Amino acid sequence: MTLHKRLLWLFGLVLMSLRLPAVEQVSFQAERVEGEGWAVQALDLQAGVTDSAQLRLQLAAEALRLREPDMKFRDIQLQCPAFSLFSGGGSRCEAATFSFAAPPWKTARGELSWHQAPAELQLRVDELRTGKGVLKGSLSRQGRHWQFQLELLKLALQPLLAWQLPQWEGGGTLGAEASGSLEEQGPWQLALKLEPDRLQFSDAEGLHVGEKLKGRVTADLSGKASFLRGSLKVAVHRGQLYFDPFFVEFDPKTPFSAEVAIEGEPERGRWKLRRFAGRYPKVFRFSGTGSTQNGTLEKLALEYSADSLERTYGLLLQPLLIGTALDALTVRGGAKGELQVEKGGLQRFLLHLEKVDLEDGQAHRFGFEGLAGRVIWAREGGTELSSLGWREGHLYRVKLGSLDARFLASGDRLEMKPFSLELLSGRLRLRDLHLSGLLGGSLRWQASASLEGVRLEKVSQALDWPPMQGELNADIPKVHYLDGRLQLDGELVVEVFGGRVVIEGLSVEDPFGVAPVLETSIRLENLDLAQVSQTFSFGRIEGSLEGYVHNLRLVGWELAAFEAELRSPPKDRRRHRISQKAIDNLTELGNGMAAGLSGTFLGMFKDFAYDRLQLSIRLKGDTAELDGAPGPKGGYYIVKGARLPRVDVMRAHQRGVYPSECQAPARGRHRTKSPRGLEGSALSTEADPFRRRCRGVKPC
Amino acid sequence: MLKRSGWPLLSLLLSACVTINIYFPAAAAEEAARTIVRDVLKGDEAAPAQEPKEEQKEGSKGDEQSLLRRQLPGQPGVALLIAGHLLEWLVEPVQASQADININTPAISRLRKSMHNRQRELEPWYRKGAIGFNESGLVAIRDLKAVPLKERNRVKKLVADENRDRNALYREIARANGHPEWEEDIRKTFARIWVEEAPRGYWYRKGGSWKKK
Numbered sequence: 001m002t003l004h005k006r007l008l009w010l011f012g013l014v015l016m017s018l019r020l021p022a023v024e025q026v027s028f029q030a031e032r033v034e035g036e037g038w039a040v041q042a043l044d045l046q047a048g049v050t051d052s053a054q055l056r057l058q059l060a061a062e063a064l065r066l067r068e069p070d071m072k073f074r075d076i077q078l079q080c081p082a083f084s085l086f087s088g089g090g091s092r093c094e095a096a097t098f099s100f101a102a103p104p105w106k107t108a109r110g111e112l113s114w115h116q117a118p119a120e121l122q123l124r125v126d127e128l129r130t131g132k133g134v135l136k137g138s139l140s141r142q143g144r145h146w147q148f149q150l151e152l153l154k155l156a157l158q159p160l161l162a163w164q165l166p167q168w169e170g171g172g173t174l175g176a177e178a179s180g181s182l183e184e185q186g187p188w189q190l191a192l193k194l195e196p197d198r199l200q201f202s203d204a205e206g207l208h209v210g211e212k213l214k215g216r217v218t219a220d221l222s223g224k225a226s227f228l229r230g231s232l233k234v235a236v237h238r239g240q241l242y243f244d245p246f247f248v249e250f251d252p253k254t255p256f257s258a259e260v261a262i263e264g265e266p267e268r269g270r271w272k273l274r275r276f277a278g279r280y281p282k283v284f285r286f287s288g289t290g291s292t293q294n295g296t297l298e299k300l301a302l303e304y305s306a307d308s309l310e311r312t313y314g315l316l317l318q319p320l321l322i323g324t325a326l327d328a329l330t331v332r333g334g335a336k337g338e339l340q341v342e343k344g345g346l347q348r349f350l351l352h353l354e355k356v357d358l359e360d361g362q363a364h365r366f367g368f369e370g371l372a373g374r375v376i377w378a379r380e381g382g383t384e385l386s387s388l389g390w391r392e393g394h395l396y397r398v399k400l401g402s403l404d405a406r407f408l409a410s411g412d413r414l415e416m417k418p419f420s421l422e423l424l425s426g427r428l429r430l431r432d433l434h435l436s437g438l439l440g441g442s443l444r445w446q447a448s449a450s451l452e453g454v455r456l457e458k459v460s461q462a463l464d465w466p467p468m469q470g471e472l473n474a475d476i477p478k479v480h481y482l483d484g485r486l487q488l489d490g491e492l493v494v495e496v497f498g499g500r501v502v503i504e505g506l507s508v509e510d511p512f513g514v515a516p517v518l519e520t521s522i523r524l525e526n527l528d529l530a531q532v533s534q535t536f537s538f539g540r541i542e543g544s545l546e547g548y549v550h551n552l553r554l555v556g557w558e559l560a561a562f563e564a565e566l567r568s569p570p571k572d573r574r575r576h577r578i579s580q581k582a583i584d585n586l587t588e589l590g591n592g593m594a595a596g597l598s599g600t601f602l603g604m605f606k607d608f609a610y611d612r613l614q615l616s617i618r619l620k621g622d623t624a625e626l627d628g629a630p631g632p633k634g635g636y637y638i639v640k641g642a643r644l645p646r647v648d649v650m651r652a653h654q655r656g657v658y659p660s661e662c663q664a665p666a667r668g669r670h671r672t673k674s675p676r677g678l679e680g681s682a683l684s685t686e687a688d689p690f691r692r693r694c695r696g697v698k699p700c
Numbered sequence: 701m702l703k704r705s706g707w708p709l710l711s712l713l714l715s716a717c718v719t720i721n722i723y724f725p726a727a728a729a730e731e732a733a734r735t736i737v738r739d740v741l742k743g744d745e746a747a748p749a750q751e752p753k754e755e756q757k758e759g760s761k762g763d764e765q766s767l768l769r770r771q772l773p774g775q776p777g778v779a780l781l782i783a784g785h786l787l788e789w790l791v792e793p794v795q796a797s798q799a800d801i802n803i804n805t806p807a808i809s810r811l812r813k814s815m816h817n818r819q820r821e822l823e824p825w826y827r828k829g830a831i832g833f834n835e836s837g838l839v840a841i842r843d844l845k846a847v848p849l850k851e852r853n854r855v856k857k858l859v860a861d862e863n864r865d866r867n868a869l870y871r872e873i874a875r876a877n878g879h880p881e882w883e884e885d886i887r888k889t890f891a892r893i894w895v896e897e898a899p900r901g902y903w904y905r906k907g908g909s910w911k912k913k
Contacts, residue, residue, distance in 0.1 A: 206845035242849040249850065319853050323860035514814060514861075515807045515868040517875075555807030555872060620878065 024049050037067040050081070057083040057093070064100075074101045090117030104163035105130040119143050131156050132173075144184040152176040161201065170201035172213070187224040193217070199239070206242075213239030213250070229263040245319035254281040269294040283311045288339075296344050305336035309356060325512035328362035333371070351375040353388075365512050368393040368400075375409070377438070382410030385417075396557075397462045398424065412439045416447070424462065426454030426472065446480035456496055466536050470496030485509045497535070498528030499544070515556040522549040524566070528574065529613075539582025540607065544572045559619065567614040567629075577607045578639060578647075586615075586638050586649045611642040626651075724885040725801060732801040732873070733886070733893040740815045741897055805876045811869045818862055825855055832903030832910060837870065837891035838863045842903050842910055866890070 025048040033040045042062035050056050059078040066072075077100070080093040092115045099109035110128035114121070121141035128135040133155035139148045154173045161170040175195040182188035199213040214237050221230030235257040236250045250256055258278035264271035270293055277287035288302035306312040309331045321327045333356030340348040352374050359367035370391025376384045385406050393400040401422025408415045416433035433447035454472035459465070474492040481487070485507060492503035506520040529541040547566040554560060568576070615638050616627035628636035631650045639649040803812075822839070825831045830846035831839050839859050847855050870890060874883040895904045895913070902913050 202845070206843070209845075209849055211849060240849045242852060244844075245853060245856065247849055247853055319856075322853065322857050323864070327857060327860070510868075513868065514864050515811060515872060553875075555805065555875075556810045558806035558810070560805055560807055560876065 039065045041065075047083070054082045055084065056081055071102060075107075076100045086117055088118065090115075090120070092116070104159035110135070131159075144186070145181065146184070147181040148179065150176070150178040152178075157196070157199065167204050168201055170199070170210075172199035173197050174199075187222065190219070190221045190230075192219040192221075207244040209240075209242040211240045213241065215239075215250075215255075226265050226267045227263070228266055231259065231261040233257070233259040245322070246316065247319070248315055254283075256280045273300075280315075283308050283315065290341070297341055298343065300339070300341035302339040302341075303336070304339070305334070307334055309333050309335055325360070325365070328360065330357075330359045330361040332357045345379065347379045349375075349377040360512075364394075364396075366393070366395050370402075377409040379411055382408060384408075397464075399458075399462070407433075409438070412436050414438060414445075423451070424454045424458035424472075427452045428454075442483050444480070444482040446478060449476045449479050450474060451476075451492070456494070468496060468535050469531075470494065472496075484511075484513070486511055496527070497531040499524070499526035499546075501525070501527070516554075517560075518552075518554040518557070520552050522552060524548065526569065530574075533579075533582060539585050540577075540579040541582045541613070542575050542577040542607075543610070543613065544569050544574045545613070561620050563616075563618045565614070565616045568612040576610045576612075576642065578610050578613075579607045583608070583639065583647055583649060608645065608647045609642045610647075611640045612637075613639055724879075724882055726885075726889065728801040729882075729886055729889045730893065732803045733890045734897065736803060736812055736869070737890070737893045737897045739812060740819055741899065742816070742819070801873065802876050803873060805872065807872045808869065808876060811865050811872065815862065815865050815869070818858060818865075821858055822862060825858075826898075826902045829903050829912070830855060831859060832905060833891070833894045833898060834905045835891055837887045837894060838866055840905060842905075 025046065027044070027046040029045075030043045031041070033043050040061050040063070044060040046058040048056050048058075057078075057080040059076070061076040062074065064073040064076055076098075078096060078098045080096040082094045084092040086092070094113045096112050096114075097109070098112060099107060101107050108128055108130040111126040112124060113126070114123045116122075119141070120143075121139065123139040125135065125137045128137075134153045135150065135155070137148065137150035140146070153175055155175070156171075157174050158171040160174075161168055173196070175197065177193040178191065180188065180190040194217040195215070196217075197214050199215075200211055202209040216233075216235045216237075218233045219230060221228065223229065235255050237252050237255045238250050240247070240249045248256070256279070258276070260276040261274040262271055263274060271291065273288075273290040273292070275287065275289055277285070279285040284304065284306040286302055286304040288300060290300035290302075291298045312335075313329060313331045318327055318329070333354065335351060335353050335356065337349070337351040339346065339350075353371050356371035357367075357369045358371055368390040371388075372390070373386065373388035375386045375388055376382065377386075378384070385408055387404070387406050389402065389404040390400075391402050393403070403419065403421045405419040406417040408417075414435040416430065416435070418429065418431045420427045420429040429450045429452065431448045431450075433445060435443070435445035437443040451472055451474040456468040456470040456472060459472065460468045472492070472494045474490075474494075476488050476490045476492065478489040479487070480489075486509075488506040492506065494501040494503070502523040502525065504521050504523065507518070509517040509519075524545060524547045527545040529543045529545050532545060533539060533541040545566055546569045547564065549562050549564040552559075552562040612629060614629035614636075616625075618625040618627075628638045628650070629640055631637045631640075635651045637648055637650045639647070641648045822831065825847065828846045829843050830841065832842045834840040839862050841856070841859060844852060870883050870887045871880075873886050874880050895906075898904060898913050900913050903910050904913065905911075
């Protein structure tokens with residue numbers, strides 16, 4: 001027996017007693033009345049006849065417990081000033097007042113009326129107040145047809161959240177309108193409008209937070225048997241939302257809106273997204289269809305477009321890229337594309353870029369202008385070629401020419417068709433470029449490459465080196481990238497200064513990191529010193545130069561270590577002459593002071609013959625170790641003179657060890673001053689508070 | 701006498717060499733870490749100070765020398781004592797250069813400058829308890845709720861950038877000193893020094909739980 005039937009049965013008992021003569025007031029108390037799914041404690045039911053011969057009913061109960069839904073009402077009071085009980089069953093009451101306490105509200109009170117007869121019910125709640133919240137509504141039944149209407153104003157959400165979601169904090173108010181109807185064992189309809197205002201919520205970790213949100217949720221749902229169909233619309237006009245790692249601040253001028261039309265069978269856990277769409281004006285929009293099964297996305301087809309990549313990047317991409325080299329981009333332009341998801345995984349991806357400009361905003365390490373293309377990826381059996389290109393770009397200070405590349409992206413791999421681009425007035429050609437790791441794990445790629453006719457003049461400009469003439473040509477059988485390390489197998493051969501500079505074993509670790517580490521070894525073959533000395537304004541030297549730079553290491557593109565030996569070849573065919581200026585500079589390099597030949601009788605000679613040049617430099621940590629050709633008494637020659645007037649540049653003592661920062665000529669950044677003599681000199685560095693100032697230099 | 705003291709002398713020679721090449725110069729590393737940490741945590745208060753290299757050398761020298769001295773007591777014979785002193789004299793310059801931790805390379809300077817400049821942006825979040833030092837010598841998010849929603853991704857990026865610099869710094873100090881294998885020891889040293897040098901009110905994580913200085 002249902003609760004209301006049981007109560008009416010009790011009313012009947014009470015009213016029967018009222019028909020007895022001279023009885024004007026009847027009361028009924030029960031410690032506990034219990035039925036299927038409900039129980040009342042400390043029931044006090046009183047009925048009486050008013051002066052206007054109306055039947056008055058008064059009901060009080062300490063508690064009412066419902067099993068489904070599990071709810072407990074306390075301190076229940078109901079007073080009906082005009083109660084009627086129909087002989088055929090049913091009752092009627094006008095302007096009843098009631099109050100109760102039920103979680104989450106301490107007290108709710110209001111007015112209601114009802115008219116209940118077999119297969120008929122009219123229930124009207126004129127006002128139910130809890131705090132500042134007001135609820136009005138009605139429920140009616142005609143035979144098997146039920147209908148309801150509900151209006152809610154400014155309901156405080158804090159008690160509701162604390163009751164249902166105790167691990168969440170929150171507040172704000174909720175306004176709502178709802179109406180619906182149903183046929184018993186038949187179809188039903190529900191229209192719902194929710195309007196949260198100043199909505200606040202946060203989970204315990206602060207990973208899902210809303211602040212001062214104002215918006216609207218509308219839903220139209222209908223169902224029949226186990227089938228449900230409907231639509232849901234969400235609009236957010238104001239406030240801030242943080243769903244780790246995404247943050248969005250809503251603007252009333254450009255409210256975010258989304259809608260979904262669904263149908264499904266809840267009992268089977270099967271839902272079909274007939275259409276969904278979202279729009280954030282001037283930022284992005286999306287639409288699509290899909291289906292879910294037991295909470296898993298079974299199928300999804302989505303089309304998207306970003307009107308402003310700048311805002312889309314800030315909103316959706318940058319938060320995902322924090323900690324990578326792509327987390328500080330400045331992007332302009334637009335993009336659109338498609339996604340296809342099946343069996344819980346992405347199956348196909350299409351990105352269409354048009355006139356996109358992209359720049360690394362943190363350190364200008366890379367940038368591209370006029371990016372355009374159509375990038376397609378498929379998880380299995382991808383056969384459609386992608387295209388991607390740019391009008392111009394740069395890698396650090398190296399300018400890149402236009403690019404038009406084609407590639408096939410499928411599954412874990414990307415295979416690039418051979419392409420070339422202009423690089424420093426020459427061309428870079430890449431062949432057999434394979435990239436893997438698209439589906440997770442370490443991203444790796446490898447290719448073979450060649451450089452043709454790269455002008456050293458342009459290289460010098462890009463790297464801020466002294467201007468050099470010559471060409472760089474190289475065939476690199478394999479260049480590969482794995483775990484943040486770029487490695488070149490093979491040699492880069494630079495034809496320069498009438499000879500060759502061969503670069504071997506080049507690798508760059510963390511190329512876009514804060515301190516990229518470049519390691520390589522360089523071999524110098526038969527360079528014409530006349531051309532070298534012209535380029536570096538070192539003073540004219542004629543002859544040949546060979547040697548090596550081993551274990552060269554640049555950190556943050558600055559010298560960290562190397563072992564170099566530069567020398568005249570044993571059977572050099574070029575004439576050996578060295579100018580006064582060059583002797584001065586070499587003396588300064590070896591000893592920290594200039595020779596000052598012009599002040600002596602040797603100043604009459606423009607240049608001098610020499611037998612050989614030899615200089616070794618070993619830079620490690622903050623010390624540089626100099627050496628040269630073996631000389632007398634443990635000393636060494638940097639320049640060993642020949643014929644008269646003979647000039648030698650030599651150290652009379654053993655090898656010298658110097659703080660690396662004081663290697664002014666080698667670094668080309670410092671200059672010497674205040675020479676004090678062979679045994680020591682004071683060298684100054686640029687004023688950098690993070691660098692130790694060079695003190696007096698003493699040979700070890 | 702020479703025969704009797706031959707083996708101990710050889711042992712001493714070997715042990716002296718092993719001591720120099722294997723042990724991580726903890727005292728010098730600590731001093732170097734303290735210098736860097738103080739400079740960084742100073743933020744904009746002052747420019748980073750000059751490295752007290754001489755002090756490092758002295759401190760580290762004493763440390764290494766004491767290793768040698770600890771092996772001398774109980775060894776037989778005056779000859780051995782003299783040999784020990786001779787060895788000490790010979791080895792001393794090498795030890796001094798081995799035990800010093802060089803933090804004066806362009807790369808390390810660049811990293812220090814970057815961290816120093818970032819400190820002024822990180823400082824308020826250290827104070828609010830939003831971020832703190834973790835056991836790996838890095839910065840970790842402690843309480844995201846202490847950061848306004850709008851600032852959260854900026855703070856996350858600051859932390860990511862700082863950690864990128866710190867990881868590179870530990871790696872570079874090890875490499876600049878010719879011992880890449882020291883990276884983990886250097887990291888541990890820094891992890892301890894960050895906490896020791898942290899101003900009052902900063903948070904740090906120890907044994908998995910956060911503590912306030």
